[in-house]
Amino acid sequence: MTAADEPGFSTLSIHAGARPDPTTGARVTPIYQTTAFVFDDVDHAAALFGLQAFGNIYTRITNPTTAALEERVAALEGAPAALAVASGHAAQMVVFHTLMQPGDEFVASTKLYGGSINQFNHAFKNFGWNVRWADPDDLGAVRGAITDKTKAIFVESIANPGGVVTDIAGFAAIAKQAKVPLIVDNTLASPYLIRPVEHGADIVVHSATKYLCGHGNSMGGIIVDGGVFEWLGDPRYPMLSAPRPEYGGMTLAETFGNFGFAMACRALSLRDLGPAISPFNAFLILTGIETLSLRMQRHCDNALAVARHLAAHPAVGWVSYAGLRESRYYELAQRYAPKGAGGVLTFGVNGGYEAGVALVARLRLFSHVANIGDVRSLVIHPASTTHRQLAEAQKIAAGAGPEVVRLSIGLEDVADLLADLDQALA
Ligand SMILES: Cc1ncc(COP(=O)(O)O)c(C=O)c1O
CATH class of the missing domain: 3.40.640.10 (Type I PLP-dependent aspartate aminotransferase-like (Major domain))
Structure with missing residues (x-):
């Protein structure tokens, strides 16, 4: 109170x-x-x-x-x-x-x-x-x-x-x-x-x-x-x-x-x-x-850890997450969402379209679904699914280029999420 x-x-x-x-x-x-x-x-x-x-x-x-x-x-x-x-x-x-x-x-x-x-x-x-x-x-x-x-x-x-x-x-x-x-x-x-x-x-x-x-x-x-x-x-x-x-x-x-x-x-x-x-x-x-505050904080904490891990990974070209200092939205995130920048992030995997779909196929703990905001961690490759009907230029403008993978980070132990991402990116 x-x-x-x-x-x-x-x-x-x-x-x-x-x-x-x-x-x-x-x-x-x-x-x-x-x-x-x-x-x-x-x-x-x-x-x-x-x-x-x-x-x-x-x-x-x-x-x-x-x-x-x-x-x-x-x-x-x-x-x-x-x-x-x-x-x-x-x-x-x-x-x-x-x-x-x-x-x-x-x-x-x-x-x-x-x-x-x-x-x-x-x-x-x-x-x-x-x-x-x-x-x-x-x-x-x-x-x-x-x-x-x-x-x-x-x-x-x-x-x-x-x-x-x-x-x-x-x-x-x-x-x-x-x-x-x-x-x-x-x-x-x-x-x-x-x-x-x-x-x-x-x-x-x-x-x-x-x-x-x-x-x-x-x-x-x-x-x-x-x-x-x-x-x-x-x-x-x-x-x-x-x-x-x-x-x-x-x-x-x-x-x-x-x-x-x-x-x-x-x-x-x-x-x-x-x-x-x-x-x-x-x-x-x-x-x-009833558990919103507990869940959101854990979503944010896990997502920040995953974003930092991916940003340092040699198989990853870029990470878009406003909780990262290098994000152009970092200042706005600090101003509007100081407790965390949410549970959803995108990243670009080196190797383009083929690497993107292969990553999704290899992940074990992440579920391949068109949803976000679940206790479970979720993954999707927009270019082959939600945005597949768009022309190449439209996909890129929408942030759904061939190399883009979207993650919705769940509430699992973060070490297990990082391990799953590492084995899939290896
Ligand atoms: C930001 C946002 N707004 C609106 C919607 C649409 O909501 P619903 O799928 O419940 O109709 C979604 C669904 O993914 C969403 O992510």
């Missing part, structure tokens, strides 16, 4: 959002595996449907297990409210659906998870939402990408596939000047390493599939409402600032104040698009978060 009135991060990871079940006394939040909830009476039902009372109607919109997860992540991010959905991609879709109209634009960092680049370039275009890409290391270029159609700016705090740390406060200043919300994907950092709202982010999204869950066993996504952006009176965001006929003319930003954005995501976008998280997955992610 840092102060009598403010529990510490680990305490919140275990207790925020959870209390003994009022009916049974169950100490762990139960899995409310039900689709619907019985109303007290007809007036109660009408009040719930009109957003005049809080409570449960149907698990597509709210569920008590999911609510505990939402409250916990909001507490960890230092924000008033959060909303859990089916996956990280669903979180992004729900956020943009709440902000954008057809023909609108948003500015996104070029250094993003490849799946997000696809989502923005293809699926979002079908909705008429147009992305303008900008290099996150060139804030002038970011400013230059903003037009009068821009509705949001999107970055990752620590970018997948690793090694890149974003100047969140620099982006927040640009967003504030343009009067648009800054959305930060905090998946790779988790709130243990970085709390983007403290640096000026308006909305935070997570693939909870990764470090929040931590055990590679559930898909989930989270949207965090920072609670500060002034939606009210801004006609560019009609989902928040215009009266809603289906809710008796209510204006969501006015009625719900500093959690208006989370309410609009839930009561309009999640309601109509439908990517609800299953209560079982919410339970597993809630359980995973």
